[in-house]
Amino acid sequence: MKPIEIESVQEELNKKLQKKVYVHLETTTGAYSAHFNENNMTVVAFIRNVEVSFSQAKIKGEGPYRVGLKLEHGWVYAEGLTDWTVTDQNQLLLAGHDKDGKLAIALQISEVPFSN
Numbered sequence: 533m534k535p536i537e538i539e540s541v542q543e544e545l546n547k548k549l550q551k552k553v554y555v556h557l558e559t560t561t562g563a564y565s566a567h568f569n570e571n572n573m574t575v576v577a578f579i580r581n582v583e584v585s586f587s588q589a590k591i592k593g594e595g596p597y598r599v600g601l602k603l604e605h606g607w608v609y610a611e612g613l614t615d616w617t618v619t620d621q622n623q624l625l626l627a628g629h630d631k632d633g634k635l636a637i638a639l640q641i642s643e644v645p646f647s648n
Contacts, residue, residue: 533615533616533617533625533627534615534616534617535595535614535615535616536591536595536614536615536626537616538597540616541597541599541616541624542589542590542591544616544618544624545589545590545591545599545601545624545641546589548586548589548624548641548643549586549587549588549589550585550587551643552583552584552585552643553583553584553585553586553641553642553643554581554582554583554584554641554642554643554644555579555581555582555583555584555601555608555639555640555641556579556580556638556639556641556646557578557579557582557608557638557639557640558576558577558578558579558637559576559577559578559610559636559637559638560574560575560576560635560636561573561574561575561576561636580646581645584601584603584608585603586601586602586608587602587603587604588601588602591613593611595614596611596612596613596614596628597611597613597614598610598612598613599613599626599639601641608639610626610628610637610639611628611637612628612636613626613627613628613637613639614628615627615628615629621642621644622642622643623640623641623643623644623646624640624641624642625638626638626639626640627639
């Protein structure tokens with residue numbers, strides 16, 4: 533992955549407009565490391581291979597960035613994104629890493645389901 537280039541990410545989002553795509557969205561405040569500090573509240577959200585179609589897609593911010601996908605009846609929204617890549621399967625992978633390099637959020641968009 534490389535640091536987000538806002539114009540390049542927007543181009544990739546635009547390529548997926550009005551198509552049926554699969555979304556993976558995951559956030560965590562450290563669920564995998566909560567055992568290090570029992571006072572930390574663990575908060576996690578996870579969806580995988582949810583089929584959607586979006587009519588608008590926007591990336592905004594000064595970094596970390598936020599991405600919104602406008603669906604027929606609402607929005608999918610991810611904030612705290614820092615890095616990105618496009619795979620050889622044309623999957624757009626966006627991630628937010630904290631100052632220690634640990635994953636805090638992931639938003640992934642693919643025209644084929646993600647493998648389990």
